[in-house]
Amino acid sequence: MGQDVWRVGDTMEDGGPDELMIGELQAKEHLHFRRWMHKRGIGLIGCEIRNCPGKGRGIFASKSITKGQTVVSVPDDAVLMPQTSSIAEALEKEKLCNSSRNAQKEVMGLVLAVMAERCYDKSRWSSYWDLLPDIDDRQDMPVFWDQQDLQPLRNTPMAEKLGGKWPMTGCHVEHPTQVEELFDTVVKPFCSKGHVPEWQDKTKQQQWWLYLWATAVVSAYSFTLGEDKFQAMVPLWDMLNHVTGQCNVRLHHSSKHEALQMITTKPIKQGDEIINNYGPCSDSELLRRFGFIEQQPNPHNGCEIPCAMLVARCQEHMHPSGAKQSSSDAAHISSNKVFLQKKVQFIQKHGLVPSDGWFKADVLGQPQDEMIEVVRLLLLTAAEFTAFEKQVDRWQCPLARPLTQMTSICHQVPHIIRAIATERLAALAEPCTANDQAGNEHMHGFRRMAAQQVLLIERRALMGLQLWLDKHDSTSLINCSKKVWMHLR
Numbered sequence: 001m002g003q004d005v006w007r008v009g010d011t012m013e014d015g016g017p018d019e020l021m022i023g024e025l026q027a028k029e030h031l032h033f034r035r036w037m038h039k040r041g042i043g044l045i046g047c048e049i050r051n052c053p054g055k056g057r058g059i060f061a062s063k064s065i066t067k068g069q070t071v072v073s074v075p076d077d078a079v080l081m082p083q084t085s086s087i088a089e090a091l092e093k094e095k096l097c098n099s100s101r102n103a104q105k106e107v108m109g110l111v112l113a114v115m116a117e118r119c120y121d122k123s124r125w126s127s128y129w130d131l132l133p134d135i136d137d138r139q140d141m142p143v144f145w146d147q148q149d150l151q152p153l154r155n156t157p158m159a160e161k162l163g164g165k166w167p168m169t170g171c172h173v174e175h176p177t178q179v180e181e182l183f184d185t186v187v188k189p190f191c192s193k194g195h196v197p198e199w200q201d202k203t204k205q206q207q208w209w210l211y212l213w214a215t216a217v218v219s220a221y222s223f224t225l226g227e228d229k230f231q232a233m234v235p236l237w238d239m240l241n242h243v244t245g246q247c248n249v250r251l252h253h254s255s256k257h258e259a260l261q262m263i264t265t266k267p268i269k270q271g272d273e274i275i276n277n278y279g280p281c282s283d284s285e286l287l288r289r290f291g292f293i294e295q296q297p298n299p300h301n302g303c304e305i306p307c308a309m310l311v312a313r314c315q316e317h318m319h320p321s322g323a324k325q326s327s328s329d330a331a332h333i334s335s336n337k338v339f340l341q342k343k344v345q346f347i348q349k350h351g352l353v354p355s356d357g358w359f360k361a362d363v364l365g366q367p368q369d370e371m372i373e374v375v376r377l378l379l380l381t382a383a384e385f386t387a388f389e390k391q392v393d394r395w396q397c398p399l400a401r402p403l404t405q406m407t408s409i410c411h412q413v414p415h416i417i418r419a420i421a422t423e424r425l426a427a428l429a430e431p432c433t434a435n436d437q438a439g440n441e442h443m444h445g446f447r448r449m450a451a452q453q454v455l456l457i458e459r460r461a462l463m464g465l466q467l468w469l470d471k472h473d474s475t476s477l478i479n480c481s482k483k484v485w486m487h488l489r
Contacts, residue, residue, distance in 0.1 A: 114233065
């Protein structure tokens with residue numbers, strides 16, 4: 001088959017070790033991991049793990065599999081979470097566990113747990129770490145790229161999210177983000193207290209690379225579990241690859257078996273890959289979080305505009321800087337800033353802001369309806385907003401007729417969005433020419449290719465957004481705004 005293969009038997013119930021068919025894979029870490037799987041009761045049923053050139057590892061059907069069959073089973077006690085790690089007490093004390101109800105803090109708790117378990121000789125997950133890619137194998141993830149590699153991606157959403165630019169209160173950008181800042185403000189203070197074995201004996205570079213490795217591992221391989229959104233590393237689950245539109249399994253927790261299971265959602269032929277779904281991710285997000293881009297056109301591609309930028313530009317529009325101000329003007333502006341925050345709270349309360357704080361426009365430039373409505377609301381005067389707020393309350397009454405009073409939209413709405421699109425487009429790098437390619441020979445081939453693809457998609461979608469705005473009048477825009485409130489009956 002041209003692929004290295006190793007297989008665990010169809011069941012894990014026999015007393016002795018399952019027969020392992022490794023082909024060319026005879027490395028000690030794979031044998032250790034197989035034995036560790038058996039010891040921890042992890043089941044790989046009717047499937048085999050293959051090393052695929054250019055793709056890493058994947059899980060494939062070793063026989064025909066029917067719909068509804070469990071193909072991967074991982075007992076609860078084999079799952080690593082901050083609260084199940086060897087430093088759980090310390091993480092809880094520093095509010096870095098799920099009890100904090102802060103997504104970023106719990107992600108950092110899992111990063112620290114992975115760091116500690118990696119350095120702990122007697123860790124329950126030692127054999128698991130041996131099988132995960134090391135730093136050299138994760139170099140495709142932008143978190144490992146230097147400034148020269150990232151230069152073509154400057155001012156793209158991918159680069160801005162990595163650096164933590166445009167944060168929005170109440171929103172959570174999936175890891176990795178604010179990488180350097182979190183190392184200084186969370187990791188170093190926590191590790192200096194002796195919670196990570198041998199931390200003080202490591203050089204600064206070794207500390208940094210351990211943190212980057214753990215950050216990459218958590219970003220690319222962790223899962224968010226259950227309604228309580230527990231951050232977790234689930235061995236074997238993380239070997240399932242993603243291909244947009246081709247997912248053939250679902251995640252399930254069996255209370256009866258106290259295990260996390262992957263269950264097929266359709267019949268799978270022998271030799272076909274078991275495919276997971278990482279979510280509706282653009283190539284930009286797939287590259288930032290997982291270190292790859294789609295080989296086929298990705299329907300989730302487009303451009304992104306941060307809500308925090310919309311808020312800032314609307315504020316600047318209503319109160320231009322540089323104008324002379326009297327004391328009464330200053331008081332008025334201060335009052336309006338407070339009212340602006342009230343508007344932001346309103347749009348967040350009603351779910352108009354994406355969970356990560358970034359609005360999307362598709363590859364043709366069509367924006368989310370919510371982005372248009374948010375800008376409309378931000379530009380309302382105090383009297384207009386107060387009246388609209390009361391109107392929303394009335395719409396929520398069962399006998400009210402919704403949307404009857406939303407009949408106009410400020411002509412400045414498309415102006416603001418177009419100005420932001422123009423600003424973001426101008427800040428992007430120019431696409432590489434053949435001569436530029438020759439001058440960038442220092443860049444790894446994949447990095448150069450991926451950076452150019454992400455850049456081109458962002459540029460085209462921003463230009464598409466400008467064209468979309470040119471083609472749509474105020475009536476079209478008000479219809480977009482009305483759609484946002486159709487759920488109110």
